[in-house]
Amino acid sequence: MSVLMSAFATLVGGLADLLQPLFHAGSAAAAIILFTACVRLAVHPLSRAAARGQKARTKLAPQIAELRKKHGKDPERMQKALMELHAKENVSPLAGCLPSLAQIPAFFLMYHLFSSREIGGEPNELLGHSLFAAPLGHRWADALTGDGVFTGAGLVYVALFAIVAAVATFSFRMTKRQMAAAPTPAAPEGPDGRPLPGMGAMAKVMPLMSFGTLLTVAVVPLAAGLYMVTSTTWAAVERYFLYREMWAAGAAPKASGAARGAGGAEAA
Template sequence: MDIFAFPPLTLLLDGAYNALHWLAGLLEPVADGASAALAVALVTLLVRTFLIPVGVSQAKAEQMRARLAPKMRELQKRHAKDPERLQRETMALYRDEQASPLAGCLPLLVQAAVVGILYTLFLRPEIAGHPNELLTHDLFGAPLGTPLLSAAGGGIDLATGVVWAVVLLLIVIVADITRRVFRPQVPAEGPLAAPGMLGMMNALHYLTAVFAVFVPLAAALYLVVTVSWTLVQRALLRRRYPLPS
């Protein structure tokens, strides 16, 4: 079943296509063949700029969770054998603190939607019944509409291999810096203190690089820009909203 055959989603996808195609045409005198790639980067920056207020809320939520962590550990010890009571007490704690356990989830939802749209735009040969001209664009010879796995399966050329290597390397470098700078605060007791759990938590930073090999190059470019933005934004907001010692 093609969900984009549903009229509202067809209009959404066609609107996104027209906007990105128009922006790529506008940038063509400056970026030439890389105009669509530059358009994807600019759209990413626009989305992240729009999400700055939400990023601030996310930083406040992280600060709040760190502040409530001792109380949460106390509740987990007290009601370890009564999950329903633990859930009620946890919700009561957040309510008393005028906080939400879901605070900061909006950026993830918005980014998932944007990646989904880019994924679709650079895979479908037709958009709303007309040819998809975005698939004719590339970045230094690497097609924007081809995932790395698909390119490797058909015999990858040097230009495509180099572009993808740079993209994945950038994602991994940003992930490693994020892992080192924002080390999770693991309690001495509890499930997070189990052997290997910290290593698993650290490995989660690199999932973006794994995900990137399955999506078209255009979506991978979005991931490069957004993880870099996230790192810088988190560093700045951490200074503004430091975690309790």
């Protein structure tokens, strides 16, 4: 682990040195943003695959409903039929989890890097860098006990919280639109076609999970929080472009249904 952390510290430090002529004292913060963008760019193929999988699962919903009617009382046959259907259509039920899972190692590396006073037996020089008045190794609690909420480092966190809140609101609306556009059951199902316990409530809470980033940014070192803010902003924009066609397709039937309803009302 120490070797990995030393290599990661060298990478971030090298990026900071490279960006120093442009960003001066904020070069390390800029390096974190650049590193996060590179990670998101590397994970982008997984995000595209997840979007294709979600669209394919949406199209398979009628077939899955037929399988449920046919094998609903036989979980083993239902599981086998679903696996065959997914294999036939080249759809992975777990594809949507991969982009999020791929982010975990990078986030924890950033967290540990700016939580450690020493790296490889040497003082961690990255802790001397800051974003404006806020040291990258400090947390929101440090800003509150120091300058206060609306001065110095506190203002940096106010700005980050405002960005996170805006992105979370945008993500919340996108999640609601995605759930409305996908003709899937209210409770997600397991491989046997039966609803998973507790997942109905989870589906209702899921749109609110984007606001959890606010809590994360408040308790982790500022460098890790900056990683989270950059990553979630990228993810929200990426998701908009990847799923906009599915939302438009989901909105079209509703619009035509509303038009038919209005026409029937006028005829009546």
